[in-house]
Amino acid sequence: MENKKNHAGPLMIALQHDDLFDLNSVSTNTELPKGRAFTFIKAVQTVNERLVEQNKNESLLFEVILITKECSEDVKMKIVESVKHYDLEIGKFYFCKKEELKNTLQSNKVKLFLSTDRDDVHEALHSGISAALLYDQADHRVLKQLKVIFSGDVLGFSEDSLESYLEFELSEKQIETVKAAKICVKEFAVLIGQMRRRFGPENSPICICVLTTWGSRNVCASALKTLREWGLDVDEAFCLAGAPAHPILSIVNPHILWDGGFHNMRDLATLS
Amino acid sequence: MRVCVCRSYRAELLYDHQLFMMNMNTALPKEMHTFWEKETCNQSSPSKKPKPPKPQNAITIAVSSRALFNMDLEQDIYEQQGMEDYLNYQIQHEMEPFAPGPAFPFIKFCSSSEEVMMDVLLVCVVQAVEAVNTRLRELYPDSEELFDVVLMTSNHAHVGLRLINSINHHQLFLERFCMTGGNSPIGYLKAYHTNLYLSADSLKVREAIEAGIAAATVFSPGKITEVPETQLRVAFDGDAVLFSDESERIYKAHGLDKFFEHEKAHENKPLDHGPLKGFLEALGKLQQKFYAKGQRLDCPIRTYLVTARSAASSGTRALKTLRSWGLETDEALFLAGAPKGPMLEKIRPHIFFDDQMFHVEGAAELGTVAAHVPYGIAQKIPPKKDGKKDTSARQLE
Numbered sequence: 009m010e011n012k013k014n015h016a017g018p019l020m021i022a023l024q025h026d027d028l029f030d031l032n033s034v035s036t037n038t039e040l041p042k043g044r045a046f047t048f049i050k051a052v053q054t055v056n057e058r059l060v061e062q063n064k065n066e067s068l069l070f071e072v073i074l075i076t077k078e079c080s081e082d083v084k085m086k087i088v089e090s091v092k093h094y095d096l097e098i099g100k101f102y103f104c105k106k107e108e109l110k111n112t113l114q115s116n117k118v119k120l121f122l123s124t125d126r127d128d129v130h131e132a133l134h135s136g137i138s139a140a141l142l143y144d145q146a147d148h149r150v151l152k153q154l155k156v157i158f159s160g161d162v163l164g165f166s167e168d169s170l171e172s173y174l175e176f177e178l179s180e181k182q183i184e185t186v187k188a189a190k191i192c193v194k195e196f197a198v199l200i201g202q203m204r205r206r207f208g209p210e211n212s213p214i215c216i217c218v219l220t221t222w223g224s225r226n227v228c229a230s231a232l233k234t235l236r237e238w239g240l241d242v243d244e245a246f247c248l249a250g251a252p253a254h255p256i257l258s259i260v261n262p263h264i265l266w267d268g269g270f271h272n273m274r275d276l277a278t279l280s
Numbered sequence: 281m282r283v284c285v286c287r288s289y290r291a292e293l294l295y296d297h298q299l300f301m302m303n304m305n306t307a308l309p310k311e312m313h314t315f316w317e318k319e320t321c322n323q324s325s326p327s328k329k330p331k332p333p334k335p336q337n338a339i340t341i342a343v344s345s346r347a348l349f350n351m352d353l354e355q356d357i358y359e360q361q362g363m364e365d366y367l368n369y370q371i372q373h374e375m376e377p378f379a380p381g382p383a384f385p386f387i388k389f390c391s392s393s394e395e396v397m398m399d400v401l402l403v404c405v406v407q408a409v410e411a412v413n414t415r416l417r418e419l420y421p422d423s424e425e426l427f428d429v430v431l432m433t434s435n436h437a438h439v440g441l442r443l444i445n446s447i448n449h450h451q452l453f454l455e456r457f458c459m460t461g462g463n464s465p466i467g468y469l470k471a472y473h474t475n476l477y478l479s480a481d482s483l484k485v486r487e488a489i490e491a492g493i494a495a496a497t498v499f500s501p502g503k504i505t506e507v508p509e510t511q512l513r514v515a516f517d518g519d520a521v522l523f524s525d526e527s528e529r530i531y532k533a534h535g536l537d538k539f540f541e542h543e544k545a546h547e548n549k550p551l552d553h554g555p556l557k558g559f560l561e562a563l564g565k566l567q568q569k570f571y572a573k574g575q576r577l578d579c580p581i582r583t584y585l586v587t588a589r590s591a592a593s594s595g596t597r598a599l600k601t602l603r604s605w606g607l608e609t610d611e612a613l614f615l616a617g618a619p620k621g622p623m624l625e626k627i628r629p630h631i632f633f634d635d636q637m638f639h640v641e642g643a644a645e646l647g648t649v650a651a652h653v654p655y656g657i658a659q660k661i662p663p664k665k666d667g668k669k670d671t672s673a674r675q676l677e
Binding site: 210226228251255 | 332334364436437438440441445447448454455456457458459460461462463467470471
């Protein structure tokens with residue numbers, strides 16, 4: 009496999025504690041019950057294991073930091089305990105206010121902020137944070153593979169293809185947000201691309217998918233080319249030309265769904 | 281409308297579908313003229329393509345990449361040298377469009393000129409399907425009951441760019457695709473409400489049939505036959521295709537006489553349905569839309585039953601069964617055991633479905649695009665030797 013040079017540092021990802029653990033259900037145990045991000049973190053750990061298997065000195069590994077907004081000391085303790093209990097590889101814990109989020113992420117060189125809440129993601133994207141949806145996995149079956157979907161509509165977006173987005177009547181501001189999101193995710197894409205290349209096309213613990221819900225096949229081609237330029241090889245590609253995305257998503261069952269906030273800007277019906 | 285499809289591998293990409301329409305000469309069939317005029321009058325932006333219908337409303341036909349395009353060379357590389365070399369080859373040759381494969385005519389209008397090469401035959405089907413859509417949109421502009429063709433391939437997205445370039449090069453109206461990166465397509469076929477799955481890989485087709493999806497393995501015909509441009513013609517075998525294989529079992533177990541006896545005795549008892557009954561039903565639904573507008577004689581879809589049953593005896597049960605389902609075929613040909621090839625040569629269907637390789641090969645030899653439905657008792661018998669490679673090797677298509 010080409011390019012085995014050690015990259016300077018890990019790939020930082022941020023999660024929120026209320027995605028990792030379920031704070032709503034009452035439990036008598038000392039540890040908190042598993043939340044919706046559980047399969048994700050297990051998949052990430054699988055990737056790290058495989059990377060280390062190939063190269064003991066691998067420094068390009070996933071590193072997850074846990075963000076916790078305002079909460080009591082009690083809960084803070086429980087969080088730390090639970091992480092230990094489940095043997096989760098959490099690099100750092102941050103207990104910070106909402107306004108401090110951006111700074112916290114930036115100072116930790118976080119390449120992707122994940123949340124199961126679409127509004128959270130949208131807000132983050134709005135303030136220039138690279139963010140994506142942590143997709144609610146249908147079941148908590150732990151897969152041996154981390155699956156990431158990138159939106160072909162956003163990645164394949166260019167001034168020339170603008171007319172295909174006409175029917176959405178995106179405002180100037182929205183178009184700027186889409187363009188910015190595309191630039192924003194590049195760092196994450198480059199790093200995960202390097203990780204992906206540590207493995208061959210088959211039997212890889214990382215699976216990269218491109219999902220184009222509205223764009224034409226040429227928009228999809230443009231997305232594939234963009235990712236290739238960034239050094240990210242794509243495994244699966246889907247071009248739906250307006251068909252509902254949900255059936256495909258339930259088969260692919262991704263952990264991460266990045267679409268630059270595109271779905272928030274238009275009718276969400278097709279993604280539901 | 282004659283479209284010239286050349287096998288020259290120019291790096292020509294990204295034809296816009298509408299641009300292609302504008303460059304056509306005046307010898308457009310009448311329907312196409314009307315469609316084009318309507319488009320320019322009604323749309324504010326003339327380059328707006330018709331939107332594909334939602335899968336649940338449409339008759340969805342899924343084709344694999346190897347059914348649509350000729351990828352024999354690449355498949356050899358994959359089998360002999362492995363995945364890495366295969367992918368590298370594809371990427372290096374990305375700008376070279378694939379030549380058309382067996383399913384092409386089912387998807388595109390027939391091209392006929394000296395430059396047409398031997399394997400350009402399935403091209404006609406996809407575009408014949410698009411021609412039907414054109415007529416349907418004319419009559420029912422707001423309806424989503426149209427054909428929808430989806431490319432369903434287990435190839436990796438690495439090959440994606442080359443496939444997209446090829447689709448552009450051949451100007452196919454194919455906006456939907458799934459590249460499953462090595463995973464089985466079955467789940468995706470269901471997600472797209474697929475009414476028919478055409479593939480060059482018999483293993484996948486078998487899987488699909490077992491999952492209850494109408495499917496068939498397409499084979500290239502031995503020679504070119506011109507097929508109609510304005511009418512989509514689909515021919516079906518009866519037993520184990522439209523009907524279940526129950527009668528065929530009797531024939532295989534007890535012989536012809538017992539078969540005749542049985543069929544006569546049960547004339548009024550409808551046969552159970554076979555894997556392609558649903559597809560015939562879907563075609564019938566679209567046909568009804570033309571009949572409703574007084575276009576029965578001019579209907580751009582025509583169906584045929586081509587069966588080894590004989591009209592005098594066993595044929596009656598077949599017809600009565602269809603009638604009991606509220607279905608019909610436009611023509612029913614009872615061959616009483618005679619070879620199907622010559623009859624199909626006369627009919628010139630875009631595609632013919634049969635469960636027996638013997639008939640599939642016979643049809644293909646005489647120029648019909650034939651598709652094998654791996655269902656029923658006939659599959660227990662080892663197939664006759666055919667020119668196709670051993671399909672037990674894993675196929676990336």
